[in-house]
Amino acid sequence: MRAYVLTRYGGPDAMELRDVPVPQPGPGDVRIKVAAAGLNPVDFKFRRGALRPISQVRLPIVAGCELAGTVEAIGPGPNRFSIGDRVYARVDKARLGAFAELACVQQELVAAMPASLGFAEAAGLPLAGLTALQALRDELAVGRGTRLFISGGAGGVGTLAIQLAKYLGAQVTTTASARGEALVRRLGADAVIDYNREDFSAVLHGFDAVLDLVGGVTLRGSFRILKPGGRVVSIAGVPEPLTATKDLGSPPMITAAFWLMSMGIRRRARKAKASYRYLFMHPSGDDLRTLAALVDAGHVQPVMDRTYPFADIGGAFAALEHGHAKGKIVVTL
Template sequence: MKAFVLNRYGKNEKLKFIDIAEPDINENEVLVQVHSAGVNLLDSKIKDGEFKLLLPYKPPFILGHDVAGVVVKIGSKVSKYKVGDEVYSRPADYHIGTFAEYIAITENDLAFKPKNLTMDEAASIPLVGLTAWQALVEKAKLKKGQKVFIQAGSGGVGTFAIQLAKHLGATVATTTSSVNKDLVKSLGADIVIDYKTEDFETILKDYDVVLNSQDAKTLEKSLKILKSAGKVISISGPPDVEFANEVGLSWLVKMIMRLLSFSIKKKARRLQVNFSFLFMKAQGEQLSQITKLIESGVIKPVMDKVFPFEQTNEAMSYVEAGRAKGKVVVKVK
């Protein structure tokens, strides 16, 4: 099969388009023929080596964290899926590799593709959908009447999170450029702040939840807009010891995480608010819940651009530039 492989870490490294063996499957896995694969900033950060501490992949390996495709083979203990089923997934860490013609995925990490989406649209959903779900539903337990600040509303996570937060009954504030103001309003944002000309920390106050996806300076400002016992959930770091415990990292890495998050945790305690780091997990059951929201029309995918498979490196560069509105996808089949 054809696949894009990373041979070594580095900011200037390009993925190599090569022929490799089709993956084998174990008894709990299905083999999916990839029709479309989402491209995420996470792929670039792993390629650059930024996540080696959290995810020590050993090159060569295939990147890609989002997939929509068709089941072509099933393991002996797979019960939910059959050959011919249309599925989508965010494969688990250490089992990624959607920038390829085929991928083996554990049954529990799969969900049936929403019937009202194309393969390209479906491939745009899993990583950002699960990130938003795990932040707002699982961690924040966002409720009707609460106020949430979702940074970078026109990005992949932002466009999904705004729609999910509105469905949950929250008042939503977001940041974007003036060019994307109408887009985020159409998704349900109540308060739109132009990050180029306005400072959110002077406009927002007494918020229940912040979904932080930006830099350390923005994270620090976010603490100050929360009400007492409010929550900042950060998907851009710094990772903390709770996360290290959750994923079973070594004591040495736990110590590093403690040091990395010490300053922001201290500032949060001083303001009587809560900080936590989220690194989303593969979760087929949650993805099935998201499917229901999509099929009922509550959430719609926001697509920026679809690249042909051969231009996966160009798609990665486009995402790295940080100008995408919604998601970028490569069409494999």
């Protein structure tokens, strides 16, 4: 079968389209005929080698984190899926394999895709959708009336986070450039700040919670807009010790490194009487079922920037790495 194989860490040409053996489903796996695969910043961060210290992946490996397609083989043992099921998944972080004609995935990470979506829209949902859901529901406990600030609302995660936060009852303020303002308003944002024209941290105050999708100065500014007792969750800033213990299985060296790296940001949080957490999302079939129900009930709709043919994954990555996607970029097979 054809697959994009990451052969070394580097630039776009480090990923090659190759003929590779068909993967065989192990116990509890399903093999999925991939119809579409979503692209995410983690794909190019990983390709560049930025995640090497925390990754258990060995090269060469078939790349790709999320997909939608049809179950076409089932591994030994009990399995909740049947041949022909239309499914989607955020695949295992150590196994990858979504940029391929066929991919084997553990059934716990797979769910029936939303009945109301086509494959391309479904393929862009798992990674960003799980991230937004786990951050808002599990880490920020967003509920009715929560005053929430989301930085970077127009991208893959932001477009889903705005809709989920509105569904949970929050009042949402977000940042977007002029290119993204109409989109984030359509998704339900109550207030929008153009980050190219105005410093949100100078004009906002009294927020209960921040979901930071940008990092850097944006993350640092987030602590200035909070009430005492407020919460910041970042997915793009600085990892901290809980990231290691809750998300990475407590490797001692990594825990110590994250403790050191996050000293400045934790000091900032203490000064603001706020909490700080950096989240790595978790693949989960159960949470994908929750997302599918929300999509089919009309509460959340994926936003597509553009689809590319599988053969032009290079063009798709060039667009993603430009950093201005409005919603998701997906390749179709």
